[in-house]
Amino acid sequence: MSDQTTKPSRHMGFTELVFSDLQVYRPNESPTWPRVLARCLVLPGLAAGVLLRAQQHLFESGQVRLAFLLRIVGVVMFSADFFPGAQVGASLYLPHPMGVTIGGGLQIGNSVTILQGVTAGILHPTSSPPGERTVICDGAIVCANAVLVGEVRVGRNALVGANSVVLSDVPDSAVVFGIPARQSGATDSDSPMSPRAAYIERIIRESSP
DSSP, rough: OOOOOOSSOOOOHHHHHHHHHHHHTTSSSSHHHHHHHHHHHTTTHHHHHHHHHHHHHHHHHTTHHHHHHHHHHHHHHHSOOEEETTTTTSSOOOOOTTTOOEOOOOOOSSSEOOOOOEEEEOOOOOSSOOOOOEEEOTTTTEHHHHEEEOOOOOTTTTOTTOOEEEOOBBOOTTEEETTTEEEEEETTTSSSSSSSHHHHHHHHHOOOO
């Protein structure tokens, strides 16, 4: 895997991360906890994201057992398995959390979209060498039922197609499909709107009355 990884520019707390997620779903709303709780009743992806953020906060605070307890809650509520220890940046978009597996050793950047059924993480989180990570960089989109296996890097603004299996690094702004995933094109890096922003805008437009 390339030495380039993606890291948040600064440490963000639990509330700040949750609010950043809400603004992805409702960009025109000022984030508050009452609005987060209200939206969780109708947006399962946001609710799953709040659970993931709580688990992440507990793990980083040394409350590992509670983090693993929340893992079980995620499995029961959303059929989603969030393994404690993953690093997740701001503005996560998880519109359909069912079947998502966020494995150990996964590092997710900012403004990443993960669709239903995605599995990502290193093969053996408890026995892998220190520092081994699966990395999804800023602005990437990972489509339904894609699998990211082992120490691979999905580049910035890249798109991994549905049902693809990623076994090697994906370049920045690349579009990959297949088993194993191979590059089939590139996202429009010259556009003022990122591929993720365009995708979210289309979903919001189509769901509006």
